[in-house]
Amino acid sequence: MPDYSIVKSLCEELDVTIAELMDGEMSEEKSVRTYDDEQILDLLRRTQELEKQKNVMHGVLLIVMGIALQALSYGISGSNVKDFISGLLLGLSIAEMLVGVYVVGKSMSGR
Numbered sequence: 001m002p003d004y005s006i007v008k009s010l011c012e013e014l015d016v017t018i019a020e021l022m023d024g025e026m027s028e029e030k031s032v033r034t035y036d037d038e039q040i041l042d043l044l045r046r047t048q049e050l051e052k053q054k055n056v057m058h059g060v061l062l063i064v065m066g067i068a069l070q071a072l073s074y075g076i077s078g079s080n081v082k083d084f085i086s087g088l089l090l091g092l093s094i095a096e097m098l099v100g101v102y103v104v105g106k107s108m109s110g111r
Contacts, residue, residue: 007044008037055107062100069093 011018018037073089076082 007041052107056104059100059103059105059107062103063097064100066093066095066097066100069096 007018007021011021014021018040022040069089070093073086073093076086076089
């Protein structure tokens with residue numbers, strides 16, 4: 001679905017109503033469905049804001065999980081195998097935090 005801010009101009013260019021765009025078909029003259037264009041636009045705006053918030057939460061969760069893995073990696077040491085696992089967890093934690101920062105940044109920039 002296009003960004004809610006351009007839906008109105010898109011409908012004007014396509015010569016359809018917002019309700020017809022949302023339904024995916026031209027409305028019939030005897031149609032009983034009635035939609036208020038402003039309500040539909042408000043619903044689209046709210047839906048896109050919730051998607052953005054969901055993506056930010058996923059990014060924050062990745063960052064928190066990365067921090068937890070990093071703390072766990074510092075608690076494991078002693079033998080060669082434990083040192084390998086510790087290094088592996090440390091690398092995974094850094095990668096996870098970087099992905100989380102990317103997801104949050106992408107969501108906050110509005111793309």
